[in-house]
Each structure stands twice: as structure tokens, then as C-alpha cells.
Amino acid sequence: MAYFWNDEVKNTSRRQRPSKRAPGISNKRLDGCASDHREKILWHLLDEQHSRNTFPVWLELAYTRRRLHGVEGIRLVWKAVAERGVNLPTIGGTADGLWNSLLELGFKDPDILKEIFIYARDQEEAYGRAWPKMYATVMGHYLLEEPDRAWLCHMRLHKHFPPSNRQLRDLFMLVSTNDRLRQLYLSMHKYFPWARIYDTAIPELCRRRLYATAVTWHKRFIERRDLPSSARWTEPVMQYLATTGAKAQLMEYTRLMVAAGVSLTPYRAQKIPLPAEVSPELMSVGEDKNDDLPENGYSDKFCARLVATRFFSIENIIYTLAFLGVREIGPLALRELAARELPHTPYCRAVQDRLDQLDKASVAIGNSTFSISVRQLAIGGESHLLANLVSCDLHTDTFEDYNLQESLLTFYQENSDMVAFNRTMAVLTAKVRERFIPGRRLNLILRSYLTRRDLQAVKDTIDRMQDLQIPIEPKSNIHMKQTLLSRRHVGRRPAETKEITLLIHIWQSVLRSGSPVPPYVWTEILRRLGMSGRLDAFERLALWLAEWYSSPGFRTSLSCILSRKDGDTELLNPTMEIDLKPSNPLHPLHVIFSPGLQQGIVAWGFQYSHSFPQAQRRHRFRLDWTWGLSLLRKLRNCRVHVRQQDVSKAFRLRLIALFGPKTSKRKVNQTMRQNNRATLRLYIGRAKEVWGLDLLKVRRPSVSRIEKNDTSCTIHESK
Secondary structure (H helix, E strand, O other): OOOOHHHHHHHOOHHHOOOOOOOOOOHHHHHOOOHHHHHHHHHHHHHOHHHOOOHHHHHHHHHHHHHHHOHHHHHHHHHHHHHHOOOOOOOOHHHHHHHHHHHHHHHHOHHHHHHHHHHHHHHHHHHOOOOOOHHHHHHHHHHHHOHHHHHHHHHHHOOOOOOOHHHHHHHHHHHOOOHHHHHHHHHHHOOOOOOOOHHHHHHHHHHOOOHHHHHHHHHHHHHOOOOOOOHHHHHHHHHHHHHHOOHHHHHHHHHHHHHHOOOOOHHHHHOOOOOOOOOHHHHHOOOOOOOOOOOOOOOHHHHHHHHHOOOOOHHHHHHHHHHOOOOEOOHHHHHHHHHOOOOOOOHHHHHHHHHHHHHHOOOEOOOOHHHHHHHHHHHHOOHHHHHHHHHOOOOHHHHHOHHHHHHHHHHHHHOOOHHHHHHHHHHHOOOOOHHHHHHHHHHHHHHHHHHHOOHHHHHHHHHHHHHOOOOOOHHHHHHHHHHHOOOOOOOOOOOOOOHHHHHHHHHHHHHHOOOOOOOOHHHHHHHHHHHOOOHHHHHHHHHHHHHHHOOHHHHHHHHHHHOOEEOOEEOOOOOOOOOOOOOOOOOHHHHHOOHHHHHHHHHHHHHHHHOOHHHHHHHOOOOOOOHHHHHHHHHHHOOOOOOHHHHHHHHHHHHHHHHOOOOOOOHHHHHHHHHOOOOHHHHHHHHHHHHOOOHHHOOOOOHHHHHHHHHHOOOOOOO
8 A cells, every 4th residue: 555654665765765855955965975974964954044944854854864773763853843843744755755754753652653643633723734644654554563553543533634535445455354454444434424435345345255244334334325336336245145045135235225326227137136025116216317218218129029019000109109208219129110121122112111100200210320221221222231131130239339340341251241241331331421431441341351361452452542542541551550460579570571561562652642641550660670680671661751751742641631531530630730840749750760769770770780790691781880870860851850869878878788897688789799899989989970979978958958849849739
């Protein structure tokens, strides 16, 4: 638990101290003196008028004395705080460090702890603020270390330092494994009438198979108005009582839920065997709205049974629905209505007549995918597809699952079932605007060929889309990347595949045609080329991308993309303007050539020039270790945002791998070190010659420069 000092002590180190320091303190000044001298400096700073309320100095002093004298060293700090009347902070990392340090001393000395309680209470009464973690920190310690004193501390703290719901939930997870502590916690719970821990406590008890305890706690929680946020949190206990046949307990459990206003309607669908005494009327008490029923009060299943009753004519059924006040029927009822018209010809005309009768009776068919597909096929006169849609063995709910339908589309195409293929295509394009349907159809066919890895069909489909000026959807680009690229483990070189070259060719053709390709998909392509040693192909592609995304042609394509929509989905964020600066994180060049990739470019130049001469022979590419620096300089000339700090960092790491005192554990670095014949001075001079300045003298930018750069990279939203 994050509030307890015992956990924080383990993680406390000099590097984790607060970054804020009092005026006059510097790392060089403090680190250059002995610990006792450091303490004298801190006391001197506290004696100065301008540093009297500088809390980081107090925290530094507490850490220093604890390191020198142990926990007892904090006693002098507490005495000074009390005598000087220092008003300790209550919010932030400095406040947490000070209060945790003082409480650690209080846990060793009960008298000091009592003084800390009085000090904190007086601070809360005088200023109206208190350290919010006081209760959780103290109770967490005593519940684990000294349970006998936990109740006394609770009575002292709960009024002035009430915990939050999150802290109460964390405390419960702390005591959930001990029966004695659970009972103590339940007794403490009644002092917090606003507590809401039901959703955490009851499922956790059931997870530990403490069902009897869960039933008892449920009763206490309901009596104290600590209610579940939904009925699903009570399901494990209900299942347990129903399975074990404890009807008396189940009845009492149910009545408590109903009296508290918690709906039990979800248990109807789950078919939990409740006792006969639990009537439907009792289960419906306390619910504002029945989720199983539409607004008119009649479920889709009821309407479907009514429509399927052959004893009544369809005209009479429609009039009955209107008389009962039904304003909308669901896909099940519509399916039964359309199924009753199957013997009639022409079939689409008969279904259309029934839909017109429903419209005249003010009964809608809803906006489900099935309902929209039925209306569109009936209007279009697709009798064969409409009959297949109504009579197929798929549930109407499955038509709402877009991914499932797209998988079925690939399955039907592979098995040459063209009727089911066209039916599924009609379902997938049911909610697409009419003028975008051809583009969506070709994108679905393209993804189907990609799933089957039919590369020739993929090429033909893309050529056809380019001839028709139909854009490739971002989903198709992502699917192309996932299916054509083999799986690669993080940090390992990929296998040599021809699909990378094919994918590069396809995406370059797509960009030239004016269709969008998400910039981030190029990152994995470049990474695979670099890790496999194909640096010649890497350089050609990198320069092509840099030139493309910085050319006027890209600006024209981008403006076209911004004004184009694919159905109801925007291809790109419409607020993105074409005047993004290269240093902007959303600029395509910044996305493609991220700082990590730029550092990798420098590293690959070193690695493959020293370690993989066979890769150079295989690709007929003469490589020098300055290849990465030269390429980054070319990219910078093409408006790619290259930070000299990242290049300097990568260069330093390569020099450490070559000339550092320790040998790297990576085999590639070991081979590079063994094959190296140049001196450190030669590397530094050659890098300065290529890059134009000494990379070892590059410093990190100041905060003001960072803020200035960030300000200049702001994206303006179009009004």
C-alpha cells in the first residue's frame, strides 16, 4: 500500500529526494562536505529569516539526521518544528516525506505520536487543512504491526482525519487475509457512513471463497447504506446461495437488496434459480428503468412471438401493435415479419408493403444493422439476398459485430459461396453513405485478400482502386502491415522476407496516387530494414519519405485528405493544419523519424561497419561507421527535426561500447570492439568533420529554450 511508511523507507534514497531545494542549497556544496557539516549548513539555513518556512530544508534535515543517527535522529527535528511553531505542509511530495518521517519516530515512541496527533489536530482546527494520508498511514502500520492498538488510534483519528474511499479500499485489501483484522475493519467501517467499498470488499471475499463472511458483510453494508454500484457485484453471493439451496438466506439477501433499491433484473437473464417466493414484481422493485424492455414496455422477443403466430394475419398484428402503444419493433420481430412473406412473389415488393404498413401505423423498425439491411435490400429489389438474409442461421445480434462479419466475408470468399459473400457485403455496407459504398466494398475485398495472403490479388485490387481514385482506408493499411509483415520479437532482427519490399512498393504507390498512408506505419518498416542490415534500402526509403512529406505534393495531398471522409469516419484529424512545423510531435516526419530511430541510425552505422561485413557484401553496399551521421545530416536538410542532443547521446554510447572500461554483454558490441582498429581521437575528429561540430560538447537545452521550442510548435485548430 502506497501510504505506509514501511514501504516508503525501502524506496528512499538520495536520488529520490525532492528536487526542490531551499535557496542557497546546491548539490555541489552539500555533496562536497561531510555529513555533520551538511547538518550544520541546514541548521544555519533554517536560522536565516528567509529560509524559516522553506520545507525542503526541513525534509533534507530529517533525511540527514536519520542517516546519521537512525530514527532517533528525527526527534531533534520534531522538537525544532514544535518549538518554532512551523506550520508543516499538507500537500505534495515534501509534505509526504516530512509527515512520514515524523510518524516513523512516533511509531517508536507513543508519547511523540500523541504529540504529533495533537499538533495535526490543532493545525486542522486552525487552518482547516490536514495531511490527507494521516489515517491510512497510521492505521496501516498498526493493523499490520500492533493490532491491539489499532482501535485506540482509530478512535483518535477518524473524526479529524477521515480517510477517502480509495484509502478505505486499500486498507481492506491489507486486512482481507486475516479474520481478526477483518472483524476489526468491519467495526471501524460503521464510523464512516459515506464509505463506498461494497464493490471491492464483497467480490474479494468471494474470490477467497469466504461466502459466509460475504453474506454477513453484505447485510452490514446494506444496513449502513454502503450499496453496490450495480447488481453484478452481488452475483457471486447470489450464485453461492442459489447453488447451496440456502433459500432462507437467499430470501433475506434478496429482500435487503430490494429494500435498498438495488435492481435484481439482471438475474432473470442469467437464470439464477431463485426461490418461488421471489416474484417478478419483487425483483422489479427499485429499478428506475428495465434494461430488458424498450420504452413502450414490450420486449423484442414478445413482439417476435406475436408476429410469428400464424393464427393472426399480419395486418391484424400490425394494428394490435399500434393499439398496444408499440412504437418500435426490434430485429427479431422484423425477421419474423419478413419470414412470413417468403412464399410471396415478388418478395421484395411484399416486404416493402409491410414496411409501409408499419410506417403508417407509426411503428418504427429501429436502427439495427439487420433492420437497415432489410430495408435497403427490399428497396434495391435484391430478392435473392434478402431471402438469404432472413433465412440464414445467424442471430440478428451477430450482424452488429463488424469484425465477425468481416471474418465471415473472408471465409465465404475462400469457399466461393458468393450468395453469402454478397449478403455479408450488404450487411457491412448497410450504414455507409451511398457514395462511399464502392470504396468500402473494395477496401473490404482488399482486406479479405490480405487475410488470405493472395499477393497477386492484393496488387490487382490496389491497382483498381488507384484507377478509380478510391482511397485505401487506414484500417486497410494497418491490416496490410499486420498480415504481410512476419512476427518480430522485440530487440531481435527480423527474418529476411520479400514482403517488406512489396509493402514499400505498395505504400509508395498509394502515396503517389493521393491516398493517405498513416505515417506511423513506416516506423516498423524502417526498423526492420535497419536491424536486418539493409542500410542501402533504408537510406533510399528514408530520403524518399523525407522528400515526400516535405514536398509541395504532400501538402496538396494532405489538403485533399482533410476534406475527404470515408463514411462517418474521418481519415485524419480535421483540426490538423498543413502548416505543422517539423518539430511538432504530430508532424509526419517527427512521427516517422522519432528520437529512438535517429539514435538507432547512428548505432547501425557503427555496428554494421565493424560487425557485419558479410551483410555489406551481400547487399553490395560499402559502409563506413559515419553512415548514420551522414544520413541524419541529409535528413535534417530535408526538414526532419534532428535534435543534436539525441545524436550526441547515441555517439557517446557507441564510444563507450568501443573504448569504455567495461565490455558490453551484447555480442554485437563485443564483435564491434574486437574488430575496431581506430583510435578515440580519430573517431572524435571524423565525427566533427561529418557533423560539423564536436558532438561531445553538445549540452542539454535549458528549460527556457525547451519552453520556447514547444511554444513555436503549437498546432492551431481550424475554426
